[in-house]
Amino acid sequence: MIVLLKLIQGIGAGALSISIGLLFVGIGRKITARIHRRYGPPFVQNFIDLFKLLSKKSISHGFTFDLGLIAGFSALLAAVVFLPMGQINIFPHNSSLIMILYLMTMAYLGMAMGVSSSGNPNATVGIARALTLTMGYEVPFAAVIFSVYLFAHTGSLTNIVAAQSGGFMNWNLVKLPFGFVAAEIALQGMLGEAPFDMAIAPAEIASGPMVEMGGKYLGFGMLQHSIGLFLETGIMVDLFLGGGSNVWIFVIKQFELYFLALLVNAIFPRFKIEDGVSFMWKVPLLLGIVQALIVVL
């Protein structure tokens, strides 16, 4: 019986993350358009695109191409299940932060496998850039995570959220300001937003990994991006903004973070890959280490 309940909750969480993700991207496109002083597509545009893509015939590069893209989508779906979202917390005792992060890498591994088996060098160069960038932002993010670990003496997101209950004052955002700023920059890298979107750079490598995706594969890519977006902002909310008492507050807080990222995305040009990584290892890492020192001493 419990299993059935958990299954339904899981499906609900999955559907929620997909729809919220697509919604955010739609609104995001409208906001970026407004910044560029044009109207931009309706905010439900992404849902329309998704249905169009899923119904179009497309070409594939063999079994690993399909398996890879499906894995990319479903691994993220599995990771969402463990994320405490406001009062929906499907597996409260099993939401270790590092476990979720490593589960997300499963998704990126799947997508990378699919994309690079397509044989198009642009795709593999894109993946190589994405992995280098991961090494870039993981280091400051690790500094932040471990300072939060030590600060809250716990590794599971549920307890971190519980530790921040109560008013705005005891959010981690207030207690660990440097950590939040470092994590914010790292989030920029995770989402692949402006200064760090060299992985899907349309000009240099024909939008990198997505070069061979068409039809339902592009649909899967879009789904993966939206769930990833939901997950990463969700983690940031749980870590620093107290996780929200119910789901809708949780979603609003996520949108705040995404909105911040969008603003930066609309303005900044792209880093070269090695400058991006060295930037990540200078400013955010320094902040993270400062934060860690404060927590440790």
Added chain:
Amino acid sequence: MSIFNNAALLIAVPLLFAFSIPLFGFVSKQLTKWVALFTIGFNATFSLYILLAHKYPTVVVMGNWVPPFGENLYIGPVAAFLVSVISLIGLLIAIYNLWAIKLGDVTRFSVLFLMFIAGASGMVLTGDIFNLFIFMEITGVSSYALVAYGPRRRALGGAFKFLVVSSIGSTLYLLGVMLIYTQLGTLNIAEIAARINQTTPGLLTFAGILLISGLAVEAELFPFNGWVPDTYTGAVNGISAALSGVGAIAGVYALFRIVMTVLGRDGTYVFTYGKLDLMTVVAILATATVIIGELSALVQKNVKKMLAYSSMAQMGLVAAGFSIGSKLGVYGGIFQLVNHSIAKSMLFLIVGVLVGSGLGERIEDFKGLWRRSPFLSLAFTIGAFSMLGFPLFAGFWSKFAIVGASIQRGGWYDFVIGLILFASVVEAFYYLRIVTYIFSSTSIKEPKIRVNLSPAIPIFILAVVIVAIGIYPNFIGSFSMQSAGEFTHKMTGYVLNVIPTIAAH
């Protein structure tokens, strides 16, 4: 005692046949080599009979002049053990010579070879220091001539150097003997050992130094071993094997018989003017030999020269083992001495066979030997690993014992063994360099090396013996332990067996 079990035969028979070989020579040149083979065979069986049937300790009196007055041969555990090793290795080398010595003057070669074996056995058996000098000279003369036997010019240069340095060494030894004789009036080792306290310290130390420097030439210790590289490279491989196998045993035995039994006082040794005892001086020389030997072997390009330096270094290691003075140290020393002569003579024989079948002497020529003759490369690896002291091979136990004894003695000996361990890492490098050359086969197809029977037998037997000792060390270990007892406990071990009535004073 019946004529047959008189140990003097060990010396008499080889000499008898040595000088009667020219008669056989008239019949046929090859026969002389077989005669030499059979005499050494007799020597080997007789000494093994003494060793295994535990016929020692016996004193063989010459012309029934009772020991302190007449000359005597003393067959203790050391003498029995070393004589059997000498004659066994001599036998194997003689078998090798059947194939190797074809050109040149075969009869005179066999005469010299027999004299060499007789001299070496005499050195080990004799109980009289002047006799020791005579046998040293016999071994010396025969080995100069044997070295000069080699076809190449280098042999003559090597022989001449060996001759000059050894004759200076033996004159020093003779002076030392005379100095001892003037004070104690006797030449018998046992009596000198017992009455060593009656000598005046100044003269005794000077005599001791002279004796040691004289014998150090034969035992290849540092300042006196200049002749080693040129002589070993100049000589024919069979002779280098004999020199490094048999000559080294006799040389080291003589040196430590004098230092430990004659000049020793059960654990303490003659002090040079009351400060530095002779044993420490020998220890310093031994460590210097090891280091210099290993380092100069490292940069050698020619395999024979490398093996020469390596045998010099191993003699240093053996001397270091002896110079520790404890029973364990002497045990390690003797065991290493025997292991070294087995392994080193095998290595020289292998090089002999390879050179014989047209392979160059440079290290690079060993490339891909595995393809051309698996038997020789396997034997070479077994010999090299035993020299390095890898487990499952004979050298492991003896090197283990020497390191143990020297650390057990402690004090500055830790530093000594530290240097020796560094030197053996260097040794590991140049041996493994050759082993890796052997097994990394090259693409160029070279003909297979055919090893005919006569050299194959000694190499095979020596390789099997090395692995057998490596797996079950107690067979040789027990003999070396008894002989260690004879060296360290001077009075009970040696003197009282020879002259029961004498009381040490």
Added chain:
Amino acid sequence: MMQEFLQNWIYFIASLSLVGVGLYIVLTKENIFRIIVGLNIIESGTNLFMVAIAWHPNAVMPIYTATNHLMVNGKVVTADPLPQSLVLTAIVIGLGTTALALAIGIKIFEKYGTLDVRKIKEAEK
């Protein structure tokens, strides 16, 4: 014991200086035959030393005859016979070694065409 030994110090000095001369020749000369001669001088030096050890002042020859009494009222007057016999063997051994050295010297001359030790070394390098 020491002062009896030093009584005939003049002979020891002489014989050891002979050994010194021999050593000097062996160490400095380049010609092989000169070296062999040097070796011989060392040999004879040691033999003299051995004989000198056997003798003490106003010693009598050690052969027992009616007139020659070895022991005079309990004190040994004869020279010690043993080192003299040792000298015999030492001389024979010296002979052997010199003969071999000369043979090798001749062979070296045949092969190298020179007797100069330094030139042999260069030829060998």
Added chain:
Amino acid sequence: MNTNLIWLVAMPLIGSAVTAVVVRYKFLDRLITFLTFATTLFVLFLAHVGQSYSWTLKFLGTTLNLTLNVSHLSIFMLYISIAFGTVLAFYSLIDNSRMKGFLLLLVLAANNWIFMSNDMIGFFFAWELMGWASVVSVLGGREKEKSRHAALYYAMMSVAGSYSMLFGIFILWRLTGTFSISANIAYLSSIIGGHPWWVLGIVSLFFMTFMIKSGIFPFHTWVPLAYAYSPDAFTPFLSAAMSKYGVYGMLLFLPLGLLEKGFPTAFGVPWTNYIFLWFGVITAVVGTVLSIFQDDVKKLFAYSSLSNLGYVVAAIALFTPVGITAGIYHAFNHLLFEGALFITLLAVISRSGTSKLSEMGGLWKKMPITFFTFFVGIASAAGIPPFNGFGSKWLVYQAMIKQHLIFATILLFLASTGAFMYLFKAFHSIFLGQLSHDYERVKEVPIVGQIVEAFLMIAMIFFGVQPGYILKPIGAIVKSMGLKPLPVMANGYVAGMFSNVYMPLIGWSLVVSFIFGFILFYVSAEHKNVSQTDNYTAGQIPEDWGLTPETYQFSWNFYQPVEKLFVPFFRIKIDGFFRGIGDWTKATGSAIKEIFVGNAQMYAFFAIVGLIIFVIAGWMA
């Protein structure tokens, strides 16, 4: 006095003797090797903790008894190394690289003896035996000159290591008079309070040997050479099982009770362990960074195995309950996934004939089973949850964080993300991308290979989802070391210090979401497969540009942009230090050689000078 223990050592020795005889016939040689491994594994089942066996050896003047006893640690290490060895031996039936069975069996005999020995002589005997047996096997590599150099370099390191251990053994023998390991360690921990420097000196002698064997930071330079150029069938055993000997040795010497003696501590860890921990961390980082830029696949995985060893050493250096558990658990995981990766590499190299990443590509079409095992292997090496690598990496972070070692953990995290980079690079360059024409005829490995690969894949998933089976014996080991073991509630449960993970749950959620993915995939419109060069290239066809699959495959200079970042890092060369020592010894050697100048006068002169020095030394000293 259970005699079955002696059979654990004797069986491989007999097997090796038999295989030595039939070394000519490769299949027979491999068959007997496999049978010996199998019987040793069977004999191992009879051994259990607490058994002991000793026999006397009259040597060194006294009767010494060589004892074997089985502790929790040794039974654990024996099981994993012999089990992996059997799998490898089974695979080697179809392999044709130049590995000699009898050498592998010698190493196995030494392996069993090392893990069970309780006396220093036996330990040293087995250590040196394993040393030279592995050196000779490394010699059989494919590239002749390189494997010769690699074997020589490895030989020098292991000889230097064993001599330093020999020195340590006899110093201990002089102090305690016995050779038994447990007695000596007890003695060391008893006098540690009195004069710590003396004890640290002895222990560092032993630790140098163990660091060399496991390839830890200052002594890691031989690892890539030895792994890359040893025969392909021997590399898995060399990298998976043999690197654990150093770890086993360290675990023997770690419980010195430094904490109780009030030893000065840094971050709650004795300062000696702290320094040693940093050696581990540096190895992890160095391993990862150097591995990213390798083009030879075996060198790439050699560095990866090096960096995983760094993890293990960093964890056990903490000497806290969770640290030791994490270290041993990661050692096991490393053995499993590194072994699986090297065996699949063995398959790929034997089929494609090259070990250069830039020359391979697109092999997944031809070797599906190998492809899947390799995929599971790199997933678990990167530490992705459902597979076995995650549990131990996660525990290592928990252990480090518990001691507030933030910087060390950040570096380890960098090492793990770097791991993902080089693992994907290898995965892509071998299996994905363009399949070149001359690999058209490549076939999958024979059925035996597929069975082994499938078995390893299932093992990785099983131990990933059910880590309890491994954590229970490790708990026993930790308890035997006098620490409180971690609670293991259920088989699937990994309890960390900060949070805990129920592994099967992750597995189930992945399965469910995969089902959703497939449903969505088949619901949407159908797709048509196209050839590998039919790509989005702005209208032209790659062939028009004269592109062949090889040139169109992107695998050369995979992380070239990152290389600029690490250029300052490459300038410091560790093996320059060892080469320096080598050149110095050679220089002194040739200087000393001048002494033997070659003419009789000089030698006679030396003799006389020696004599004079003798006399003066006697007089003056």
